[in-house]
Amino acid sequence: MHALDIEGLTKRYPTGVEALRDVSLHIGDGALFGLLGPNGAGKSTLIHCSTGLAVPTAGEIRIFGHDAIDDYTEARTAVGLAPQELNIDFFLTVEETLDFHGGYFGMPKRERRDRAKELLETFSLTEKKDERTRTLSGGMKRRLILARALMHRPRLLILDEPTAGVDVELRLELWHYVQQVNTEGTTILLTTHYLEEAEQLCDHIAFINQGQIVAEGTSGELSARFGVSSLEDAYLELVGRKELSRARVEEIVL
Amino acid sequence: MSAAQIRLATLVRREVSRFMKIKRQTVGAPLLETFLYISVFGAALGTRINTLHGFEYVVFVIPGLIMMAWAINAFSNNSSSILQQKFQRAIDDQLSSPASPTELLLAFTAGGFLRGMLVGILTFIAASFLVDLPVAEPLILIPGLFLTGFFFAQLGVLVGVRAEQFDDVSFAQTFVLQPLIFLGGVFYSATLLPEPFETLTQFNPIYYMISLIRYGFLGYQETNIALSLLFLALVTGALFLFNLKLFRSGNKLRV
Numbered sequence: 001m002h003a004l005d006i007e008g009l010t011k012r013y014p015t016g017v018e019a020l021r022d023v024s025l026h027i028g029d030g031a032l033f034g035l036l037g038p039n040g041a042g043k044s045t046l047i048h049c050s051t052g053l054a055v056p057t058a059g060e061i062r063i064f065g066h067d068a069i070d071d072y073t074e075a076r077t078a079v080g081l082a083p084q085e086l087n088i089d090f091f092l093t094v095e096e097t098l099d100f101h102g103g104y105f106g107m108p109k110r111e112r113r114d115r116a117k118e119l120l121e122t123f124s125l126t127e128k129k130d131e132r133t134r135t136l137s138g139g140m141k142r143r144l145i146l147a148r149a150l151m152h153r154p155r156l157l158i159l160d161e162p163t164a165g166v167d168v169e170l171r172l173e174l175w176h177y178v179q180q181v182n183t184e185g186t187t188i189l190l191t192t193h194y195l196e197e198a199e200q201l202c203d204h205i206a207f208i209n210q211g212q213i214v215a216e217g218t219s220g221e222l223s224a225r226f227g228v229s230s231l232e233d234a235y236l237e238l239v240g241r242k243e244l245s246r247a248r249v250e251e252i253v254l
Numbered sequence: 255m256s257a258a259q260i261r262l263a264t265l266v267r268r269e270v271s272r273f274m275k276i277k278r279q280t281v282g283a284p285l286l287e288t289f290l291y292i293s294v295f296g297a298a299l300g301t302r303i304n305t306l307h308g309f310e311y312v313v314f315v316i317p318g319l320i321m322m323a324w325a326i327n328a329f330s331n332n333s334s335s336i337l338q339q340k341f342q343r344a345i346d347d348q349l350s351s352p353a354s355p356t357e358l359l360l361a362f363t364a365g366g367f368l369r370g371m372l373v374g375i376l377t378f379i380a381a382s383f384l385v386d387l388p389v390a391e392p393l394i395l396i397p398g399l400f401l402t403g404f405f406f407a408q409l410g411v412l413v414g415v416r417a418e419q420f421d422d423v424s425f426a427q428t429f430v431l432q433p434l435i436f437l438g439g440v441f442y443s444a445t446l447l448p449e450p451f452e453t454l455t456q457f458n459p460i461y462y463m464i465s466l467i468r469y470g471f472l473g474y475q476e477t478n479i480a481l482s483l484l485f486l487a488l489v490t491g492a493l494f495l496f497n498l499k500l501f502r503s504g505n506k507l508r509v
Contacts, residue, residue, distance in 0.1 A: 013509070051350040054509045073352040081350050087343035091272045103264025104351035106257025148347070 001065050003029045003156045003187035004050065009059035011045050011211075019045040021211040023059070027189060027204075029155075032182045034202035035191045038239050042211040043191040044084060047160050051081045064155060077105060080154030084161040086141045088133040094144055095120065095129040098151050105152035112151075119147040122177070139170045146174065150181065157181060159190040163197075175201060199231040207238050214238060262357045265348065269365025273331055280331065281373055288323045288377045292316065292384065295441060306443055307474050313388075316381045317471040318440035318464045323377050324403050325463075328370030329410040329431060332362055333423045336414025340507070349508060355501035359411065359494075366407035374399065388472060394479060395470025401486045402463045408493040415497070415506050434460045444476065462486070 004027040011020040020042045027033045035043050048054035050061055052072060061068035066075040088097060095116055102112035120126045123143040128136065136144065142162070149157060159178065163171040175197060182188050192198050198205060199219045206216040215222055215238065219231045226234040228245075236242045255263070273280040296312030303311040339345035348358060381387055389395060413426045438460035444452055455461050462482040469475050501507070 048509060052508065053346055053350055055504050073354070076350060076352045079350070081346075083343070083346060085343050087346050089268075089339070089344040089347070090342060091275055092268075096271070100264055100268050101347060101351075103260055103267070104348055104353055106260045106352065108255070108260065 001029060002026050002062075003031065003064060004189065005060075005062040006046070006050070007060045007062075009046070009049060009061060010057045011042075011049055011054060012057045019211055020049070020056075023208075023211070023213055025206060025213060025216075027156075027187060029064075030182075030185060030187055031204055032178075032188045032202050033190070034198040034205040035189060035208060036195065036198055036205060036235060037191075037208035041208045043208055044160055045211075046208070047081070047083075047158055047189075047191070051079055051158065052076055077152070078155045080149035080152065080157045082145045082149040082157070082159045082162050084164060086138070086145065088136075088141055088144060088148075090132065090134040093130050093132055094125055094136070097133055097144060097148055101148045101151045107152055115151060115153070119150060123147045139166055142166050142170065142174070146177065154186065156187045156189065159188065161191055161193065163192065163194060171197075195230075195232045195235055205231070207235065209238055257352075258354075258357065261351070261353045262361060265353060265357060265361030266364045266368075268348075269331075269335060269361055270368055272335055273365065273369045280327070280369060281376070284323055284327055284373045285376050285380070288319050288373070289380060291319055292381060296384070306446075309472055309474065310385065313385055314443070314468075314472070314474075315441055316385065316387055317468040318438075320374050320377050320381070320471075321399070321402055321464055321467040322435050322440050324370035324374035324399060325406040325435065325460075326370075326427070326431065327373045328366040328403050328406040329413070330366075330423075330427060331369040332366035332407055332410025333414040333417065333426070334420075335365060336362060336411065337417050337420065337423055340414075345507065349504075355498060359497055359501045362411050362414075363404065363407045363494075366410045367403045370403045370406065371399075374403070389470070390473030391470045394483070395467065398463070398466040398470050398483065398486070401483070401490050402467065405463075405486065405490040405493065408490060408497055411497050412493065412500070415500050418506075434458055435464075438464050439476075440464060459485075459489070 004025065006023055006025040009020050009023040010018070012018045023046065035046070037043050045054060049056045050063070050068060052068065063075040064078050066078070068075045092100060098116040098119060099112050102115060107115070120129050123146065125140065125143060125147065128140060133141065133144065146162060163174055166174070178188060179201065203218065205219055205222060207214050207222070215225060217225065222234045223230060226237040228234050228237060233245050236245055292312060295315050299311065305311070306314040413423055417423050437455065438458045439455065444455040444461060447455060462477050463486060465477040466479060466482045466486065469479050
């Protein structure tokens with residue numbers, strides 16, 4: 001069974017903008033899947049449709065076999081979402097953020113307490129547990145968002161630009177957590193602008209552009225398909241900016 | 255507890271926790287405001303008016319003030335809580351959870367309802383120290399207060415969901431809700447008004463709510479109580495169903 005099955009997904013906003021056009025995507029159980037594309041390509045819309053934050057115009061989404069619309073309770077229980085925006089409730093403390101999230105997913109009190117303690121330690125947030133979230137630094141908010149997404153032990157973890165705007169140290173730390181979680185059996189769908197990281201981390205990658213999946217495969221397969229030597233060059237070919245290829249830039253500079 | 259019960263309890267706890275964390279603003283300020291109304295109208299104006307329909311003026315006014323405190327707090331809690339969460343997108347954590355539209359709506363409703371009830375009960379206790387406030391018809395008063403609180407909590411949810419900026423909430427409260435409440439007879443009896451104002455008051459739905467609560471406390475009847483209760487129940491039920499439809503469709507919540 002696939003972790004995520006998307007078939008013929010279309011999303012048209014009331015403004016008439018078609019953010020997704022007949023998208024089909026299948027992510028295997030246990031995969032670490034990268035979804036890459038330029039800004040406005042439809043990555044976040046695809047994630048929003050999969051997690052109930054956007055209502056699809058047409059198509060079908062199944063999460064571990066559960067329909068994301070008709071059987072949303074089961075489908076959403078299986079998903080953990082770490083969104084691009086730092087969408088933390090400023091009225092809550094760090095520990096409450098995790099506790100409330102666990103409650104929204106129906107976790108009993110003792111289980112919530114134990115899980116929150118474990119995640120606070122993992123993400124080095126124990127000392128901040130009683131502080132209001134608005135007092136946290138950007139990096140700590142990012143850690144908290146990842147901890148919150150993991151709180152209810154999701155089988156599919158969706159990470160939308162999880163390292164956007166974080167320093168190098170935290171970025172490496174977050175990727176370490178992501179790899180560890182994936183090794184433990186959690187399927188991961190991530191979007192990122194750091195192509196070299198997607199190349200290293202993801203076992204399968206899809207390029208999305210103008211609301212459509214335009215290429216899919218391993219990093220090597222994608223490079224071969226575009227006749228280039230790296231994922232970055234394949235991406236630049238895709239978005240029509242091959243003049244920005246590092247090799248070309250070096251030629252010009254030399 | 256089942257997973258659904260834990261979800262609902264957590265969603266309600268979140269709403270209560272929000273207003274309790276800023277209780278000076280959400281409970282203290284409205285309590286002081288109501289207390290000032292009682293002081294001004296009771297001590298200052300009340301000495302100039304002997305009785306109104308057989309009651310001391312301040313006693314006549316207090317039921318309406320309790321109802322107004324409950325109503326405005328229920329409304330403003332829900333409208334601002336939902337709008338704030340929409341702005342921060344913190345609401346996405348709840349919307350992407352397995353919570354059903356009914357659970358989400360009930361939880362938001364409960365937040366405002368409970369804040370209104372807390373302010374209403376504290377106002378009643380404070381007023382009881384100052385004057386001898388009767389409770390003549392508890393069997394009308396309790397459902398009347400509960401339905402009124404539920405109605406305004408629903409109205410707050412509706413405005414919070416539909417609003418796109420804080421100005422929308424402020425407009426609804428300042429230019430629609432407060433004039434209707436003030437002109438619904440909180441501080442006077444509609445029977446004392448000259449025409450056409452007495453007749454116009456009959457078209458203000460809040461007039462019937464105030465009359466209902468006043469009857470519950472004082473036993474003084476100005477409108478048909480059974481019809482008022484029935485009307486309030488029907489309107490509240492209709493508003494609940496309308497809000498449920500909004501939550502199910504994701505209107506202004508999900509993109």
